[in-house]
Amino acid sequence: MQTIADRTRSLIELSGMNEYSFSKRIGKSNTAITKLVKGESKPGFEMIESIFNEFPNLSREWYLEGTGEMWKTETPSAPPVESYLKEHLLRLETNFALLSDQLKAQLESKDKQIEGLQRTVDALLGPMKEKSFIEPVPEAGRILKFYPVNGRKKFA
Numbered sequence: 001m002q003t004i005a006d007r008t009r010s011l012i013e014l015s016g017m018n019e020y021s022f023s024k025r026i027g028k029s030n031t032a033i034t035k036l037v038k039g040e041s042k043p044g045f046e047m048i049e050s051i052f053n054e055f056p057n058l059s060r061e062w063y064l065e066g067t068g069e070m071w072k073t074e075t076p077s078a079p080p081v082e083s084y085l086k087e088h089l090l091r092l093e094t095n096f097a098l099l100s101d102q103l104k105a106q107l108e109s110k111d112k113q114i115e116g117l118q119r120t121v122d123a124l125l126g127p128m129k130e131k132s133f134i135e136p137v138p139e140a141g142r143i144l145k146f147y148p149v150n151g152r153k154k155f156a
Helices: 004-014 019-026 030-038 045-054 060-065 080-129
Strands: 134-136 146-148
Touching: 004 019, 004 030, 004 060, 019 030, 019 045, 019 080, 045 060
Parallel strands: none
Antiparallel strands: 134 146
16 A cells, blocks of 8 residues: 555655656655655644645545545646746746855855965065166167166177
8 A cells, every 4th residue: 555655755756757846846854754754753734735736636545545536637837847947947047146145155265266366476576666677778689688677798
């Protein structure tokens, strides 16, 4: 004889869902559904009410007692592919938002690190920034000729 755990598992499978999407659809935790399907717990009144609200064509006699047909009519109430796609899209949007927030936090951290390093470089090179030790010499035909500012030739 089928238990309510077996009937719940059948409902999930025949509706084209997995335990996670089923739990989201009826507004219960994934853990509660997993325990129910494994036979570790029985559904409470609120869970049963949520299931019947989401699956109005589900036979109460079949689900609660295991007698009769599963559906009151020939077709189940929910189009399984559409509900699966909606659930999958919702999960993707949630994951994208989390990843986006993590990336923003990492970029802000790196920006602060770069600013700190720039301040260190500026502090170390501060006195040297005002003096230019080497200037390019513009001569026709010789681009790489340089000499120090004080007038002594260094490169020919």
